[in-house]
Amino acid sequence: MHPREGWTEDRRAGGLSRRSFLRQGAAAGLLAAGAGSLLPGCSSGTTTTTSGAHATGGIPLPRPNNPVTWPLSKDNPAIKSGLAPEQNATLRLFNWVAYINPDCLKAFGKKYNCKVEVTTFQNMDAALAKLRSGQLNFDVFFPTVDVMAQLVYGKLIQPLNHSYIPNITQAWPDFTNPFYDGKWQYTVPYTIYTTGIAWRKDHVNENPYTMANPWAMPWQAKHKNRVAILDDARESISLGLMKNGIFNLNTTNPNQITAAGKAIQDLARLTNVHVDNNDYTEVPSGQIWIHHAWSGDIAAAPSYMPKGVNVDVVGYWFPPDGRGPVGNDTITVLRGAPNPVLAHLFLNYMLDLNNVLTNISFNGYMQPVNGVTPQRLVKEQILPPSLMSTVVLPSYFRRGVMELQIPVATNALWEQAWLQAKST
Amino acid sequence: MAPGQEHVGPGRRNRQKEAHRLFWAALAAPGIIWLALLFIVPFYAILAIAGGQLDLFGVPVAVWNPLHWSSANFSAAWHDVAGSSAFVGPIIGRTLVYVALASLISLLIAYPVAYFVARFAGRRKALFLVLLIAPFWISYMMRMLAWIDLLQANGYVNKALSLLHLISQPVNWLGGLGITVVFGLVYGYIPYLILVLYAGLDRIDPALIEAGRDLGLGRVRTFVHVTLPLSRQAILTGMLITMLPMLGDYFTNQLLSGTSGTTMFGNVIDDQLSSSGGVLQGEGAVFSMLFLLVLVAPMIYYVVATNRSSQGAA
Numbered sequence: 001m002h003p004r005e006g007w008t009e010d011r012r013a014g015g016l017s018r019r020s021f022l023r024q025g026a027a028a029g030l031l032a033a034g035a036g037s038l039l040p041g042c043s044s045g046t047t048t049t050t051s052g053a054h055a056t057g058g059i060p061l062p063r064p065n066n067p068v069t070w071p072l073s074k075d076n077p078a079i080k081s082g083l084a085p086e087q088n089a090t091l092r093l094f095n096w097v098a099y100i101n102p103d104c105l106k107a108f109g110k111k112y113n114c115k116v117e118v119t120t121f122q123n124m125d126a127a128l129a130k131l132r133s134g135q136l137n138f139d140v141f142f143p144t145v146d147v148m149a150q151l152v153y154g155k156l157i158q159p160l161n162h163s164y165i166p167n168i169t170q171a172w173p174d175f176t177n178p179f180y181d182g183k184w185q186y187t188v189p190y191t192i193y194t195t196g197i198a199w200r201k202d203h204v205n206e207n208p209y210t211m212a213n214p215w216a217m218p219w220q221a222k223h224k225n226r227v228a229i230l231d232d233a234r235e236s237i238s239l240g241l242m243k244n245g246i247f248n249l250n251t252t253n254p255n256q257i258t259a260a261g262k263a264i265q266d267l268a269r270l271t272n273v274h275v276d277n278n279d280y281t282e283v284p285s286g287q288i289w290i291h292h293a294w295s296g297d298i299a300a301a302p303s304y305m306p307k308g309v310n311v312d313v314v315g316y317w318f319p320p321d322g323r324g325p326v327g328n329d330t331i332t333v334l335r336g337a338p339n340p341v342l343a344h345l346f347l348n349y350m351l352d353l354n355n356v357l358t359n360i361s362f363n364g365y366m367q368p369v370n371g372v373t374p375q376r377l378v379k380e381q382i383l384p385p386s387l388m389s390t391v392v393l394p395s396y397f398r399r400g401v402m403e404l405q406i407p408v409a410t411n412a413l414w415e416q417a418w419l420q421a422k423s424t
Numbered sequence: 425m426a427p428g429q430e431h432v433g434p435g436r437r438n439r440q441k442e443a444h445r446l447f448w449a450a451l452a453a454p455g456i457i458w459l460a461l462l463f464i465v466p467f468y469a470i471l472a473i474a475g476g477q478l479d480l481f482g483v484p485v486a487v488w489n490p491l492h493w494s495s496a497n498f499s500a501a502w503h504d505v506a507g508s509s510a511f512v513g514p515i516i517g518r519t520l521v522y523v524a525l526a527s528l529i530s531l532l533i534a535y536p537v538a539y540f541v542a543r544f545a546g547r548r549k550a551l552f553l554v555l556l557i558a559p560f561w562i563s564y565m566m567r568m569l570a571w572i573d574l575l576q577a578n579g580y581v582n583k584a585l586s587l588l589h590l591i592s593q594p595v596n597w598l599g600g601l602g603i604t605v606v607f608g609l610v611y612g613y614i615p616y617l618i619l620v621l622y623a624g625l626d627r628i629d630p631a632l633i634e635a636g637r638d639l640g641l642g643r644v645r646t647f648v649h650v651t652l653p654l655s656r657q658a659i660l661t662g663m664l665i666t667m668l669p670m671l672g673d674y675f676t677n678q679l680l681s682g683t684s685g686t687t688m689f690g691n692v693i694d695d696q697l698s699s700s701g702g703v704l705q706g707e708g709a710v711f712s713m714l715f716l717l718v719l720v721a722p723m724i725y726y727v728v729a730t731n732r733s734s735q736g737a738a
Contacts, residue, residue: 225599268684272600276682408482415699
């Protein structure tokens with residue numbers, strides 16, 4: 001799941017991202033690209049996990065308590081050290097819509113004498129399908145952490161040569177050996193975010209910071225037609241789970257999943273709940289008063305406030321103790337990238353504090369780099385003081401809960417529960 | 425036989441007829457092949473997904489050999505319709521109500537417009553036609569997005585209604601109201617209906633209407649007994665052209681409401697197709713296929729009615 005899921009170039013989240021029925025071709029492409037290495041046992045390397053959490057077919061499921069170091073293979077080596085960057089080249093990025101500051105791209109192009117082009121996708125499934133087709137020649141890709149197995153076993157990304165990325169020392173320590181990619185062999189961190197509750201203080205009297213169970217805040221009939229949840233199975237069923245007091249957001253327990261789905265159905269009956277990802281516009285405009293929301297979207301609220309309305313009326317709650325949904329994206333270099341050296345340098349560039357601040361000022365989403373603190377973001381006028389709660393802290397990745405890859409059969413349960421909740 | 429006319433024997437005449445038939449068949453062939461490719465191949469692809477399986481990552485894999493098809497997706501779809509956890513029934517009912525209402529409103533608006541253009545627009549007929557076609561120049565999505573702005577609490581719709589003293593408080597049009605979805609459907613599809621009705625009404629021989637008047641019928645009775653029966657086929661065609669896409673529409677509801685209380689059947693299929701990892705795509709393929717088969721019924725009725733009408737005219 002991702003905050004930019006379904007975004008189109010006009011920055012509206014719509015339902016246009018229908019996936020093609022030609023997925024069977026994509027799956028075949030994966031098999032072809034993997035050259036028979038879809039099963040870990042067939043790969044030339046070995047996958048290291050500390051315990052035995054596996055999806056169907058022996059594919060490991062990375063967890064904070066079950067870190068995974070993905071295998072390396074001889075036919076997909078990292079580039080050699082000490083290579084000169086490609087000259088007069090065009091670095092091609094494959095990214096979410098409106099998810100990187102064009103100023104960063106211009107500055108990088110100027111520094112390394114190259115052009116930078118961005119091609120966008122609307123959801124991770126569509127992006128993977130395109131990559132598996134083997135018809136595209138992008139250099140850099142911005143995946144979520146839950147598709148690492150597909151990327152590695154499908155040999156869609158290449159291992160990183162760390163000598164080109166000295167700025168990794170600027171990243172938070174948790175991301176220099178993340179559980180989803182031990183020894184950061186394939187990824188560097190990109191954006192980080194939390195999922196919480198946004199509300200309009202001028203219309204809603206309740207304050208989630210004083211509520212016994214703030215996750216239950218949307219369940220209020222008196223705000224009928226003014227309540228919205230995110231249009232995403234994992235996020236919204238997770239909301240139902242947390243409302244029910246369950247914080248294992250990767251649960252495989254059918255009863256818990258069903259109960260969470262029923263909680264969302266109750267919410268629908270109670271409030272005629274909206275289901276959309278337009279938290280960044282609907283809360284500032286006042287159309288919605290309580291919105292299940294992503295931190296980065298609400299951090300961008302100042303850009304969407306109507307004239308004469310102060311941004312202070314928008315609030316964002318995330319558990320102060322950090323025990324809530326957190327997530328992060330990554331940046332990778334694609335296998336067969338035409339400009340692998342430039343791609344590595346780009347990863348390095350996007351870990352530099354100044355570039356990170358420039359980027360955050362554009363898309364609202366933080367990056368886990370030392371120096372990115374609430375105080376700094378306020379001082380740089382990237383964030384209003386009233387929305388400091390949207391800032392993600394390093395401790396959140398130790399106390400928080402992440403929505404990670406789950407077994408296929410469990411995923412079907414989550415999706416079915418969500419479908420029924422949406423159709424109540 | 426006239427002087428100079430060549431004698432043509434029965435054998436040659438038959439050969440000429442055969443060549444004539446083949447010529448027209450050859451002309452039609454590209455279109456028929458194209459339609460077959462666009463209908464049969466996608467339909468079979470849907471079947472292959474519906475009877476297919478999931479790979480290790482949950483990605484649907486089509487199974488092309490019918491002997492290897494799985495019934496899992498069909499069974500799951502059946503449980504959604506009639507099982508203990510069935511939830512699709514009320515959505516189908518809601519979809520039918522919305523579409524019936526939207527079609528009726530569309531007809532009530534479109535018919536007078538088309539009638540005016542066909543009968544009374546005179547030299548400005550072309551201008552009116554261009555104006556009718558103009559909405560097609562803008563994409564459906566953009567038109568719906570425009571309505572989001574118009575229907576905001578402080579949007580022009582509420583301002584206009586307040587100005588006319590029709591409302592005292594701004595109406596939350598985007599708050600999940602069924603009526604907003606119905607009007608969205610009307611707005612989105614009405615140009616199709618107007619054009620079809622115009623084409624039908626324009627073809628009515630004015631002499632028939634004049635004959636009705638000459639025989640002593642008033643304006644209303646002439647309309648009821650002459651114009652309306654003669655435009656029945658156009659009404660049927662127009663309604664079919666608008667109702668079929670309305671039944672599968674998911675976008676209007678998604679943009680103008682987005683609440684579970686107004687979910688239409690198209691939204692269910694859309695959600696299944698866009699499920700994370702594609703785990704529900706197979707079930708979505710079953711629903712898509714069943715939906716297609718259900719929609720074939722009115723198409724058959726249309727073909728039968730058209731044939732009857734043609735025979736009646738002959």
